[in-house]
Amino acid sequence: MKWINWGEKQKTGNADMDHGHEKLVELINQLADGMESKKSKEFCSNVLEQFVEETRKHFTIEERLMDLHRYPKAKEHTAMHERFLKDVLTFKASYDAGATAEFTTLLVILDSWVNRDIMVADKGLAEFLATAG
Numbered sequence: 001m002k003w004i005n006w007g008e009k010q011k012t013g014n015a016d017m018d019h020g021h022e023k024l025v026e027l028i029n030q031l032a033d034g035m036e037s038k039k040s041k042e043f044c045s046n047v048l049e050q051f052v053e054e055t056r057k058h059f060t061i062e063e064r065l066m067d068l069h070r071y072p073k074a075k076e077h078t079a080m081h082e083r084f085l086k087d088v089l090t091f092k093a094s095y096d097a098g099a100t101a102e103f104t105t106l107l108v109i110l111d112s113w114v115n116r117d118i119m120v121a122d123k124g125l126a127e128f129l130a131t132a133g
């Protein structure tokens with residue numbers, strides 16, 4: 001099963017942002033593989049940890065760009081980042097605590113990340129940056 005549909009359509013056109021997203025999608029694919037081939041919990045938790053780290057780095061890059069170019073929607077966009085991180089961390093905490101892994105919960109979080117955060121908010125930011133010069 002593919003957890004995230006990813007292709008040209010999901011590209012924002014901003015190389016730095018797209019690079020970050022691709023790295024994150026790669027980690028999600030690793031996690032999906034790990035779950036499907038029933039790898040250890042330690043393996044999956046580790047991949048999730050890497051995902052959180054890369055997400056933090058990626059958000060910092062976007063937030064710096066917003067700052068630098070005085071993006072008018074920076075506040076909402078940053079709040080969206082915080083919400084996503086909080087959701088992923090909440091999921092990870094319950095997974096690590098040994099609660100029955102509800103991966104569908106994570107899929108819902110990821111789905112809105114791709115379809116709302118990336119397809120709408122990040123694309124809007126990329127467009128703004130392209131004209132900000």
Ligand SMILES: [Fe+2]
Pocket residue numbers: 062077081117121122
């Ligand atoms: Fe973003």
Ligand SMILES: [Fe+2]
Pocket residue numbers: 017021058062118122
């Ligand atoms: Fe992004």
